[in-house]
Ligand SMILES: NC(=O)C1=CN([C@@H]2O[C@H](COP(=O)(O)OP(=O)(O)OC[C@H]3O[C@@H](n4cnc5c(N)ncnc54)[C@H](O)[C@@H]3O)[C@@H](O)[C@H]2O)C=CC1
């Protein structure tokens with residue numbers, strides 16, 4: 001069945017050009033050990049991505065929302081942490097006119113949702129939008145990254161086996177990783193895993209924990225492009241902050257990171273900041 005028109009987003013051809021230098025190139029060398037990584041999110045003027053932990057806040061205006069969906073159409077996967085999956089119940093598909101399920105054929109240009117859920121917290125798959133959309137042919141089904149030991153233990157449990165069946169029946173799957181620290185995976189392992197399952201480019205959308213990890217000095221070099229929507233609003237204290245851990249050199253506090261090749265693109269009332277990690281700055 002055709003998608004209702006109100007769901008479909010449009011993003012003008014002329015607005016796409018400024019973003020081109022930050023997008024994954026169509027030809028990625030097979031020798032690259034990781035996919036192209038675009039880190040992207042929407043923030044307030046006081047660096048909050050949500051009003052409070054566990055809640056969803058709409059920051060992007062209509063034009064920057066359409067831009068986000070254009071970005072989704074340019075990547076083979078979208079990745080989020082389970083905190084976002086639980087808080088937002090997101091669709092994680094691309095609702096741009098002309099992509100598969102929204103006027104295009106099959107699942108053309110639909111990204112694969114990836115959820116980092118090391119401890120298997122994301123349950124109730126029947127109630128998840130991403131699962132419904134996969135069944136309706138309007139998006140791909142997710143691949144969940146679990147801790148290997150947690151997955152092995154949980155497979156002893158009937159409810160979890162049923163969950164895996166639901167996932168596989170709608171075309172999704174799972175990938176098992178050994179944690180590097182606590183429940184967390186090393187980002188090189190996550191990106192290596194994505195490459196192994198055939199992902200050539202990934203758009204990492206959040207949430208707070210994921211973004212702050214990637215902005216840290218160890219992981220920032222793994223990021224190829226950063227595309228941030230800044231909305232003209234302050235959310236106030238108590239929100240989900242983008243603020244990576246402080247960094248010290250010889251005991252002196254120094255900036256954590258900086259962008260280079262920067263471009264600012266006004267979109268409606270928002271402004272979009274594009275750049276690449278400045279690894280010398
Ligand atoms: N404004 C925006 O653009 C966005 C806002 N959000 C907001 O962010 C909030 C959610 O953020 P958080 O609670 O910080 O959750 P999160 O989405 O960053 O998920 C955190 C969880 O993901 C898993 N995880 C993270 N890094 C991992 C790693 N290296 N290895 C294995 N597992 C890992 C862990 O289980 C961790 O507890 C929500 O309120 C959501 O609405 C989320 C995405 C975008």
Ligand SMILES: Nc1nc(O)c(N)c(N[C@@H]2O[C@H](COP(=O)(O)O)[C@@H](O)[C@H]2O)n1
Nearest residue numbers: 042057058059060068088090091092205
């Ligand atoms: N670009 C952007 N702007 C906002 O204002 C947001 N709150 C988000 N959140 C991210 O988008 C996901 C929701 O996606 P669907 O519309 O449900 O497909 C949400 O889970 C965050 O990752 N992004």
